[in-house]
Amino acid sequence: MLESLQPIISLLDSTIRISTPLIFCAMAGIFSERSGIIDIGLEGKMLLSAFVAATATFLTGSPILGLFAAILASCSASLIHGFACITNKGDQVISGLAINILASGLTITLGIALFSRGGQTPPLGAEQRFMPIEFPFLDQISFVPVLGDLFAEVISGHNLLVYLSILAVFFTYYVIFKTRFGLRLRAVGEKPEAVDTAGISVFKMRYQSILIAGMLCGLAGAYLSIAHGAGFGREMSAGKGYIALAAMIFGKWNPIPTLFACLLFGFLEALGVRLEGVELLWIGEVPVQIMQALPYVLTVVLLAGFIGKAKAPGAIGVPYSKEG
Amino acid sequence: MSDSNIIPKWLSVGVIPLLNLLLAFCVSGLFIFFIGENPFKAISVMIKGAFYYPGAIGYTLYYTTNFIFTGLAVALAFHARLFNIGGEGQAYIGGLGVGLTCLIFDQYLAGFLVTILAILGSVIFGAVWGIIPGYLQAKRGSHIVITTIMFNFIAAALMVYLLVNVIIEPGQMSPETRDFASGVGLVQIHMLAKYLGLNMAMSPLNLSFGIALIVSVGFWFLVWRTKFGYEVRSLGHSETAAIYAGIKVSYTIIIVMAISGGLAGLVAINELLGVHNKLLLGFTAGYGFTGIAVALMGRNHPFGIFLASLLFGALYQGGTELDFEFSSITREMVLLIQGLIILFSGALAYMLNPLVENIYIKYYGNYNNA
Numbered sequence: 001m002l003e004s005l006q007p008i009i010s011l012l013d014s015t016i017r018i019s020t021p022l023i024f025c026a027m028a029g030i031f032s033e034r035s036g037i038i039d040i041g042l043e044g045k046m047l048l049s050a051f052v053a054a055t056a057t058f059l060t061g062s063p064i065l066g067l068f069a070a071i072l073a074s075c076s077a078s079l080i081h082g083f084a085c086i087t088n089k090g091d092q093v094i095s096g097l098a099i100n101i102l103a104s105g106l107t108i109t110l111g112i113a114l115f116s117r118g119g120q121t122p123p124l125g126a127e128q129r130f131m132p133i134e135f136p137f138l139d140q141i142s143f144v145p146v147l148g149d150l151f152a153e154v155i156s157g158h159n160l161l162v163y164l165s166i167l168a169v170f171f172t173y174y175v176i177f178k179t180r181f182g183l184r185l186r187a188v189g190e191k192p193e194a195v196d197t198a199g200i201s202v203f204k205m206r207y208q209s210i211l212i213a214g215m216l217c218g219l220a221g222a223y224l225s226i227a228h229g230a231g232f233g234r235e236m237s238a239g240k241g242y243i244a245l246a247a248m249i250f251g252k253w254n255p256i257p258t259l260f261a262c263l264l265f266g267f268l269e270a271l272g273v274r275l276e277g278v279e280l281l282w283i284g285e286v287p288v289q290i291m292q293a294l295p296y297v298l299t300v301v302l303l304a305g306f307i308g309k310a311k312a313p314g315a316i317g318v319p320y321s322k323e324g
Numbered sequence: 325m326s327d328s329n330i331i332p333k334w335l336s337v338g339v340i341p342l343l344n345l346l347l348a349f350c351v352s353g354l355f356i357f358f359i360g361e362n363p364f365k366a367i368s369v370m371i372k373g374a375f376y377y378p379g380a381i382g383y384t385l386y387y388t389t390n391f392i393f394t395g396l397a398v399a400l401a402f403h404a405r406l407f408n409i410g411g412e413g414q415a416y417i418g419g420l421g422v423g424l425t426c427l428i429f430d431q432y433l434a435g436f437l438v439t440i441l442a443i444l445g446s447v448i449f450g451a452v453w454g455i456i457p458g459y460l461q462a463k464r465g466s467h468i469v470i471t472t473i474m475f476n477f478i479a480a481a482l483m484v485y486l487l488v489n490v491i492i493e494p495g496q497m498s499p500e501t502r503d504f505a506s507g508v509g510l511v512q513i514h515m516l517a518k519y520l521g522l523n524m525a526m527s528p529l530n531l532s533f534g535i536a537l538i539v540s541v542g543f544w545f546l547v548w549r550t551k552f553g554y555e556v557r558s559l560g561h562s563e564t565a566a567i568y569a570g571i572k573v574s575y576t577i578i579i580v581m582a583i584s585g586g587l588a589g590l591v592a593i594n595e596l597l598g599v600h601n602k603l604l605l606g607f608t609a610g611y612g613f614t615g616i617a618v619a620l621m622g623r624n625h626p627f628g629i630f631l632a633s634l635l636f637g638a639l640y641q642g643g644t645e646l647d648f649e650f651s652s653i654t655r656e657m658v659l660l661i662q663g664l665i666i667l668f669s670g671a672l673a674y675m676l677n678p679l680v681e682n683i684y685i686k687y688y689g690n691y692n693n694a
Contacts, residue, residue, distance in 0.1 A: 040469070084671035093407055093469050095671035097616060098663050105659030113359040113652040242473055249470060287489060293481035296474040303466035312467065 005146060011270055012154045016162060017228060019266030021046065021237075023165040024220035025244030026251070026258045027172045028213035034176060034253060035209035036189040036315040040096030041081055042217055043241025044103030049074040049221025051107040054121040054232035055114065057128050063226050066128075070226075071218030077103070078214030079207075086206050089319035100241075108234050119234035121225070130159040130227035161223040166259075168216060173255040175212075185209055189313035192320045202320045220244075246299035252310050265295040331677075331684045337623060340676050341669060345621065348664040355660065361653055366646065373645025374638035382513065382527020388630075388637030389529075389594045392536040394615025395633055396543050397587035399624035401468075403547055404580045405560040410457060410472030411588040412612025413479030414450040418589025420483065421449030422596045423603030426504040427491065435507025442508070443535075443593050450589015451582040453479060458581025462574035468581075476612070487605055500604040510535075510598045530598030532590075539590070540626040546583075556580055588612060617662055620670040636662070 025042045032039035049070035057066030077099050084095040111119040135156035142148045176182040187195045188205045196202050220240075225232045247265050251258025272291025279285055302310050353363035374384045394411045401408035408414075425445035429438045457471040487499040510531040517524040547553040555576050559566040566573055595607045614636055621635070622628030643658035668675075 038469075040473075080667070084667065088672055088675045090671035090673065090675075093409070094616070094620065094666060097409070097613070098667035098671055100663075101613065101659060101666060102663030105656055105661070105663050108656040109355075109653065109660055110359070112654055112656070116651070119656070239477060242477065245470070246474065287485050289481040289485035293478050296477045296481075300460070300466070300471055300474050300478075303470060304460045304464040305466075 005149065009149050009153045011274055014270040015263060015267040016154065016158060018269050019262045020162045020165045021220040021223050021240050022244045022247055022262040022266060023259060024168060024216045025241055026248040026262050027168050027255060028216035029245055029248040030172055030253055030255060030258060031209045032213040033316055034189045034313055035185050035206050036192060036313055037085060037206055037210055038092040038096060038317050039213060040093055041077065041099035042244055043237050044100035045074045045077045045214060045217035046221045046241050047107055047237040048077055048103040049218040050225040050236050051111065051232045053222040054124065054225040057124055057226050058122055061128060063128055063130055066226050067222045070222040071215050074218035074221060075211055075214035078210045082207050082210050085319060086203055089321060092317055104235065121232040123231045124226060129230055130161055132157045132159055159227040161219060161227045164219060169255050169259045189315055192315050196322065243295050246295050249310050250299055250302055253313065268294050330681045335680060335684065340680055341621065341623065343676055344668040344673060345665065348661065348668040351664050352661045356653060359652055361650055366653060369645050369649045370642030374642035379525035379527040380641060382525065382529040384637045384641040385533055386527060386529045387640040388633045389533045389536045390591050390611040391614055391618045391633035391636045392540060392629060393590040394588050394612050395618030395622060395629040396540065396626065397584045398615045398619035399629060400587065401580060401584045402619060402624045403560050404556045404577060406577065406580060407469050408472055408581065408584050409469055410454065410475045411615045412608050413476035414453040414585040414588035415591035415608045415612050416479045416483055417453040418446040418450035419592035419596055419603055419607060421445030421589060422592045423491065423501055426508055427501060430505035430508050438508045439510065439597060442597055446589040446592040447586040451586035454581040454585020455578060458578040462577040484605065501602045503602050509601055510593060512598065528599045532594035532598045540630060544626045614662060617666045621665060
């Protein structure tokens with residue numbers, strides 16, 4: 001009986017591993033889009049910070065420094081985005097797209113120039129990464145059936161960033177819904193004129209929001225290259241930023257539902273990998289591509305209003321000008 | 325976004341875009357300098373690679389062909405103020421149209437007939453992949469940017485599935501269909517030249533280039549010389565005004581997205597009918613995204629798009645030459661340049677306007693009052 005639970009437990013375990021970068025990025029997206037700035041550039045910021053994290057860690061030997069470098073890089077990309085679409089009132093989608101393509105070209109070119117390994121960074125040793133943390137009392141409760149395994153495999157034994165991502169969700173929820181800053185942030189995304197009339201700078205609010213988004217994307221990137229992985233590989237983010245964007249829409253720009261959307265999409269991917277080549281009763285083999293496409297299909301269906309309605313913040317995509 | 329009306333048109337449509345492009349190149353050059361190579365040497369290598377070597381121009385124009393198609397696709401949608409990021413997926417599905425047509429008919433029909441059907445197939449399949457997001461935008465209010473992004477990924481998953489499991493050549497390992505029958509396909513220009521007794525270096529340039537030029541003229545006619553084009557542009561300027569003018573907004577959006585998808589689908593004729601002669605994985609290679617840069621640079625006008633496509637064609641072809649000449653810079657440098665061009669010519673397109681306006685007013689006074 002207990003043996004048959006093992007596949008489920010390992011499935012949940014990989015769900016959490018896969019979902020972590022999605023959660024960081026989706027929370028980043030919430031901060032940015034709730035303030036009225038479309039963030040297509042999640043993917044690029046994650047890719048850039050993954051590269052910078054691995055490079056800085058390799059050069060300094062310290063994953064902590066790598067993490068900070070990643071956040072710095074991602075925030076710089078955020079600032080470019082802000083300069084283009086807050087200060088210069090440029091198109092937010094075009095700016096985000098530029099960041100994604102820039103990140104793609106920049107990481108490969110810099111990687112080749114620095115390491116001559118076809119765009120990869122050198123592999124990192126165990127002491128240069130965020131390693132799994134084993135919770136205390138593991139031995140004491142390991143005899144408990146089901147719960148013991150669940151605790152050991154699913155809850156315990158992840159790296160620091162996995163736990164940080166869960167914290168990030170509560171942080172996002174708290175900041176956006178329970179603080180004055182969050183109230184203003186949401187107002188800036190819905191009716192910037194009103195906020196401006198109240199004497200609060202729309203520009204400043206939006207810059208602050210996208211910088212927080214930058215930090216969160218930096219964490220996502222660092223997770224990919226110096227926690228989950230051991231080094232950077234080209235195009236490492238592999239569309240995760242877009243899945244996070246989809247998860248954010250699926251969660252209707254709310255942190256807690258978005259968390260579940262990320263877990264759902266992570267679960268679908270884990271399940272797809274798990275089911276590859278497996279013949280299911282009555283159904284036969286499920287193509288892995290169906291699992292890969294499902295998050296996007298679900299998001300399209302949701303956006304079309306067939307299952308509930310996802311409504312974006314009111315002023316999203318509209319540059320704010322004081323004069324009108 | 326609108327062009328300035330304080331300064332004359334030649335400044336806002338001619339000089340400022342060129343300055344933006346120059347900025348993008350300067351930043352690229354600085355970057356090359358910082359990684360320890362000579363930017364001027366890189367430029368000369370790229371120019372030689374794109375125009376000088378035998379066959380180089382053919383390669384450049386072959387890439388240009390792809391960019392004309394995807395650039396026009398993005399531009400038409402822009403005229404209706406729709407942002408079609410889905411060119412990549414539409415081109416990919418267009419390839420499915422070409423592949424299926426050829427695989428089904430090439431045993432029964434004459435080669436040129438199959439080729440014509442395959443061209444239609446690329447347009448129709450691409451159009452379908454544009455119509456769905458168009459319909460969802462027009463009738464269900466889904467944001468077209470998000471839907472087209474999602475459709476790129478759905479297209480990629482669908483094509484991998486079909487190529488790996490369904491239409492792969494039996495007994496083959498790599499995910500490709502069998503070759504199309506001989507006689508199917510668009511003839512390459514150097515073969516045509518040989519037939520006419522001229523000697524041209526080999527290159528993948530094929531009749532698709534001619535089709536691209538004809539389509540460009542058709543695009544100009546459609547947008548600026550027909551009732552439909554007028555409706556599209558009105559919709560792009562003001563949806564409210566368009567509604568008052570009795571333009572059917574939903575219908576127009578759907579048709580625009582259909583044509584846009586069809587244009588992107590034409591990339592498949594250049595790649596599959598002109599070069600590969602079979603359907604294979606990932607043949608779109610980012611051309612759909614480059615189309616966005618092309619449309620932005622070309623200011624959504626076919627002539628501008630032709631020039632921008634030529635530039636990107638030269639960058640792509642010249643970029644491959646970087647691999648041979650340098651150890652530390654490669655063709656991916658072109659991605660970086662592309663990103664910078666989208667940033668400066670797209671997102672920061674109007675950054676220089678106030679500066680140029682001030683200089684102009686200082687020396688010539690206000691243009692409109694003059």
